[in-house]
Amino acid sequence: MADILEELLKDTESFRVERTTSLTDTDKFCRAICAFANDMPGAGQPGYLFVGVDREGVPTGARIDEKLLESLASHRNNGQILPVPDMHVFKLSVDGQDIAVVKVQPSYMPPVRYKQTVYIRTGPTESIATEEQERRLGERRVDKAKTWDMRACSEATLEDLELGLFKVTYLPAAVSREVLEENGREISEQLDSLRFYHKKQGVPTNAAVLVFGKDPLSFFPGAYVQYVRYDGLTQAASVKSERRFAGDMISVMRDLDSLAKEVANFRPVCRPDLTDESVADYPDRALHELFINALIHRNYDGSTTPVSINHYSDRIEIQNPGSLYGDLSRDQFPAGTAYRNPVLAEAARILGFANRFGRGIALAQELLDRNSSPPLKYVIGDNHLAMIVGRHP
Numbered sequence: 001m002a003d004i005l006e007e008l009l010k011d012t013e014s015f016r017v018e019r020t021t022s023l024t025d026t027d028k029f030c031r032a033i034c035a036f037a038n039d040m041p042g043a044g045q046p047g048y049l050f051v052g053v054d055r056e057g058v059p060t061g062a063r064i065d066e067k068l069l070e071s072l073a074s075h076r077n078n079g080q081i082l083p084v085p086d087m088h089v090f091k092l093s094v095d096g097q098d099i100a101v102v103k104v105q106p107s108y109m110p111p112v113r114y115k116q117t118v119y120i121r122t123g124p125t126e127s128i129a130t131e132e133q134e135r136r137l138g139e140r141r142v143d144k145a146k147t148w149d150m151r152a153c154s155e156a157t158l159e160d161l162e163l164g165l166f167k168v169t170y171l172p173a174a175v176s177r178e179v180l181e182e183n184g185r186e187i188s189e190q191l192d193s194l195r196f197y198h199k200k201q202g203v204p205t206n207a208a209v210l211v212f213g214k215d216p217l218s219f220f221p222g223a224y225v226q227y228v229r230y231d232g233l234t235q236a237a238s239v240k241s242e243r244r245f246a247g248d249m250i251s252v253m254r255d256l257d258s259l260a261k262e263v264a265n266f267r268p269v270c271r272p273d274l275t276d277e278s279v280a281d282y283p284d285r286a287l288h289e290l291f292i293n294a295l296i297h298r299n300y301d302g303s304t305t306p307v308s309i310n311h312y313s314d315r316i317e318i319q320n321p322g323s324l325y326g327d328l329s330r331d332q333f334p335a336g337t338a339y340r341n342p343v344l345a346e347a348a349r350i351l352g353f354a355n356r357f358g359r360g361i362a363l364a365q366e367l368l369d370r371n372s373s374p375p376l377k378y379v380i381g382d383n384h385l386a387m388i389v390g391r392h393p
Helices: 002-010 026-038 066-076 131-144 163-174 177-181 187-193 206-212 249-264 284-297 342-350 360-370
Strands: 017-020 047-051 087-094 097-104 117-121 126-128 225-230 239-245 266-270 276-280 307-311 315-321 377-380 384-390
Touching: 002 017, 002 047, 002 087, 017 026, 026 047, 026 066, 026 097, 026 117, 026 126, 066 087, 066 097, 117 131, 117 177, 131 187, 163 177, 163 187, 163 206, 163 249, 163 342, 206 249, 206 342, 225 249, 225 284, 239 249, 249 284, 249 342, 284 307, 284 315, 284 342, 284 360, 284 384, 360 384
Parallel strands: 017 047, 225 307
Antiparallel strands: 047 097, 087 097, 117 126, 225 239, 266 276, 307 315, 315 384, 377 384
């Protein structure tokens, strides 16, 4: 493997290689990762970003430490490159000197965007994709779609979508202004470029119906959130209030954000030095992260079960249908990440309901710690996942 990498490193004509002397040029790094993930030539081979080498592939002698490798790896989940790229970062010794290598696999969900723009490599140079090149990338995606949210919703048509919601709210947040100004594409092509239309079958994807649908429940009966507040410690207690959140996913996420603020209940607590500090029964931002996490990672495929939020007098339990996804094991959770619905996760990030990928649970625990709340608990079932947030004493 090392011999192959050294050969690529010295090949100045390869579309699979980017070299840089800089250790801090984040913009350059991300453009290269985006371009490799798009694999415009369709080679089906990984691209390599070599960091700490000159234009001829000679190591500069720069210090390649753990901090640099972690920084390069963070570009996978920072939410700037969408959909999330499949990449691996490691150190390589060349002629007795270390360099950093970022290996990027071709995406099965092209086009990939960095800061709302599609970058490609058609030779040893990098450029912004033309409208035709974006279309070709989208056509390549059709036969590679693997996840439920990218599949065709065969019973739906464009008439079942609130297209104004897509045009006014989503499109400007997902695509750069320059591309929009030059955009003469049909609405189906615009949806397709963002993985919301199945071109071969000529229908919206499941993700499109969930995010922009006029009535998602008519297609997916379990696509709602049930909130119940009990006046006690179990479901045997009397119900104080009950709500159901349904409709397009954008509206549901907004409603869940409001619910998190509503049940937070900030109140003053006397400190040992007799000063007051404000604490919450439940930090609203922590609840927000867990609510959105349940919504986008739940199993929608054939499930009629909603996400449930049960609010007891001492805790809130958030349960979603679907256990751990893919190759994510119990030992890896909650540190590991596997995306059951990557298009939905991307939509949450683009619309500002999620900041970084793979950080929701960790951020929730951090916010609970700051609030001196009990540690977050979770239950991994065979067909469900539950998060338990204890009330601040």
